[in-house]
Amino acid sequence: MTDPTIAEPTPAPSTPAARDNWGRWGDDDERGALNLIGPAQVLAGATACRTGRTYALGLKVQRKGVPLIDFRPTPERYALFRDTDAGTFAKLGSDGTVGFNEDVLTVPTHNGTHMDALAHCVADGTLYNGFPAAAVEANRGASRCGIEKVGVVVGRAVLLDVAGHLGVDWLEPGQKVGADLLESCRSAAGVTLGAGDVLLVRTGWLDLFASLGRGEKPPFAQPGLDLSTVDYIADHDLAAVGADNAAVEVIPFDAGGYLPVHVALLHRLGVVLFEHLVLSPMAADGVVEGLFVAAPLLVTGGSGSPVNPVVVV
Amino acid sequence: MTDPTIAEPTPAPSTPAARDNWGRWGDDDERGALNLIGPAQVLAGATACRTGRTYALGLKVQRKGVPLIDFRPTPERYALFRDTDAGTFAKLGSDGTVGFNEDVLTVPTHNGTHMDALAHCVADGTLYNGFPAAAVEANRGASRCGIEKVGVVVGRAVLLDVAGHLGVDWLEPGQKVGADLLESCRSAAGVTLGAGDVLLVRTGWLDLFASLGRGEKPPFAQPGLDLSTVDYIADHDLAAVGADNAAVEVIPFDAGGYLPVHVALLHRLGVVLFEHLVLSPMAADGVVEGLFVAAPLLVTGGSGSPVNPVVVV
Amino acid sequence: MTDPTIAEPTPAPSTPAARDNWGRWGDDDERGALNLIGPAQVLAGATACRTGRTYALGLKVQRKGVPLIDFRPTPERYALFRDTDAGTFAKLGSDGTVGFNEDVLTVPTHNGTHMDALAHCVADGTLYNGFPAAAVEANRGASRCGIEKVGVVVGRAVLLDVAGHLGVDWLEPGQKVGADLLESCRSAAGVTLGAGDVLLVRTGWLDLFASLGRGEKPPFAQPGLDLSTVDYIADHDLAAVGADNAAVEVIPFDAGGYLPVHVALLHRLGVVLFEHLVLSPMAADGVVEGLFVAAPLLVTGGSGSPVNPVVVV
């Protein structure tokens, strides 16, 4: 199916004070700031491919050794078929020399490296763009703003290596990344940040995690974006934001409420989020921009998807 | 993590009659023909991006309305959290105005649009490259040739629209696509097919499926590649092959054995397969080449992964 | 843990017109009519054991050949370990001669033979006994009336073989079983029905199902209890009701509403239900009473449980 994003991007609202994108792409819009990615943005990403190097931003999907949130189930892989299932394969036509391995995966949509759909976040009884919260049910899932409405995210990625910019291996747990720090990092990197871009922020969190001893629990607090970044993201009309931490935003949350940066980005601006991205290899190579490709599983009604995003440079 | 494919491709074996790639990239190689994709191939793909249009090749992941094989479980999405979980979110810090939806997915690795890892196929007691079949166990999965060894697949896609070439909506169930037909289709399309390319073959199968009435079962037989295509694929040193049908290869299978084209491609040549790809929108737009990006979930020990590949043109 | 039912049963309300048991066992009660089963009722069941024969009332848990409701997932069994996992067992200490098979089950709580918890049914914003519907959340499940509050159900079963009484193999799809028919069947069987008993009703539905040809779908309509049975059940102060059909009650539903007999029994009277019980072997042996033992999995917050009830005679 063709990506529905090929229409020309719509101008940002003239009153940025509103700080939301509701209605900007129509009352029926379920894709939010992804509408900012048109062919020009895709080609801007493709133009950034100069060396042919690729980066997989997804963590391994496994039971241990990766950051997993305890209140979500652990990803599991079970054997559906094993090549030793001789009786089964004989019935299917094998002469006994050939067999196949197959698995079944049980994966939470929001553990490991994943993408938040706009249906993820509810505030004041609504989803992004004012759809009623009741548009998401347990059984049928999200009839509005589900992950299947995303299609694919292809555009220009800009990596801001905040930890590297500050000369540390990782930011401290709980350390806020504000708009000024993002801008100073961007400026030092000499990279532009334009409408429809995908912003990737490296806090070093996964390196902190990797430094833990066996059985050692990571701290509850995490570095991440504070609320001052919301205007920064809106001003630049970014399409999506990703980071190497659990929630993009700082933990404990910035002043006020529960996951306030999520609410501001997902619910108000329609900016989708990518979490637990593996960004250190790009940072180590000095990459600051590239072609970004993230293709969620098109789970009908899904509130998110595990994903293995790619950057090509 | 950086894609390990950036080394220069190794030349094809001097004795093509061997028709296998075992040892070609070392005795420890677990990536097979994906080694044929180096930076040059990635850039060849990027160069094919001229319009900024994108195509999502993945089917919707849902319980009905998509082709699902009965002996595999149906993909399921369950509610892990709903925004109405007020008590839960209050404990997590919400003041009652904010909630989140999250799901858990149960997805077979080989139903819907998916990618076969080299660990999928066992023949004569071995995996690709001679690894013992016992390297795959039920509990720990594939210690060799698992899907997590793939990283990402980024390269140049070539679409051969066989159905379109023959002027039909879809090939007949059971109709064989041989090397001659592929070559005639390629030639008519005026597209080159080079080392490290990803070959996409459109048989029209998904259109046949879409034409079925409600409750009508698709035929068992499917059009697909016959054994004559193996040499064609090896001669062109292709990195991967995808199609819009269930098994890439023709059903009933071409002369001899069980899934013989799988064995020849996965087990002998180390060529990975993509199945149930949505190719008709590309064909309708007359696309014959583009940048191909497929990023499987990096399931440790996995024999495959659901995937939503992308083509950018 | 000791069954909390050993207190003496409380008398039925003096105004049976109320037709509910809210408050009867206290404002905090979450077990409903199971409170009617005290030691005397258990011993009444044990006294009915005269031959030492046992009956398993549970259907096989499998993907095919049993009645499964399409809007629920199919039960699945996956391999967690296979004895061939030599590497795994070697790490655990095996010398290679010993291995173990283990599975993982994915089972809906309300498919196949199962027990409804009182948390299953919500009407007018409440659960049984007036607990707010919000006591059940997606993530934490039922904080009120969950299946784990049941413990075990042990008492006297009375089987009314309605199909046998009418001299048919099975009642017609949609055929109503009313209070008069139950009473005429009971009377003909010469069996008493007392406070705290578990009523089992055989409609023959599973025999109709078993008579279907391969691939033949069962009719949507099913025979079952109509609303006139609610007073009958309340008048006899029964603790639980089970049947061999999908919903105990007749389908299409008796006049008015959605699953009205469920609402009357679960929500108003607190009478738990057992569905898809295998009752024909008991009927064939002429069994009319016995010791009933059903022990749901004590799933914290669960709305029901698959179960394999037992009758001993």
Add this chain to the structure above:
Amino acid sequence: MTDPTIAEPTPAPSTPAARDNWGRWGDDDERGALNLIGPAQVLAGATACRTGRTYALGLKVQRKGVPLIDFRPTPERYALFRDTDAGTFAKLGSDGTVGFNEDVLTVPTHNGTHMDALAHCVADGTLYNGFPAAAVEANRGASRCGIEKVGVVVGRAVLLDVAGHLGVDWLEPGQKVGADLLESCRSAAGVTLGAGDVLLVRTGWLDLFASLGRGEKPPFAQPGLDLSTVDYIADHDLAAVGADNAAVEVIPFDAGGYLPVHVALLHRLGVVLFEHLVLSPMAADGVVEGLFVAAPLLVTGGSGSPVNPVVVV
């Protein structure tokens, strides 16, 4: 379906030195020592019901607070339907006042309180009774000795409270329970142990577990049966053995091999095992015998089942 155990028990082999029951109930037997339970044994159990008290021996099925083995997945309950699914229930016929909660369970067969099927254990290439190990495959499960062959286990339970007998809250981790200790405990309790009985052994393990502080891990070692109990079990021709620990047998294992008591009991004698039984309430009440009822889910091809056994006294 009728329990197939109603035939009269077969005499024990005249050469007890053989210490196995292969062939004792025919070459096709898949139920092992459960064949020792005939109507007389069931009635012996029923006769032990004198007070009408019941005990649920199953642990809660939940993510925390119960002993769970780390290499198995955690049991999970997901929301399949919530009463708030107004759109779904409207389509099904509700007028908006009625809704239902339903869940889906993912439960390992061998975590929490469970029953081992004879298909669980493989030694020297065979299952119990000499069936080839290959009778168990990943996909189709156990075609021999699966849990569905059990039906139900109804008989006389004898509780030996070893911890109570020794005057301790729990046995030490790694402490062996041998035949002499069992016999001394039995003798002191003044209870007989006969053919077809179900032996329940309390080590106090679950009380040790309950004494742990939050986040404190239980020791690896556990008290349990040593190899000397195998003859004791065989000499008494017991049908099944259960305990309150993880593996019935002592950990670290008694001299030699991997899970040697499992091999001796499951593989050689065909004696099924129940693990993680809640036995302390019975012990606290001084119960030494009762009617035992365990009804596994009849999972076709299953290697075991979660279960909530019942004792009635």
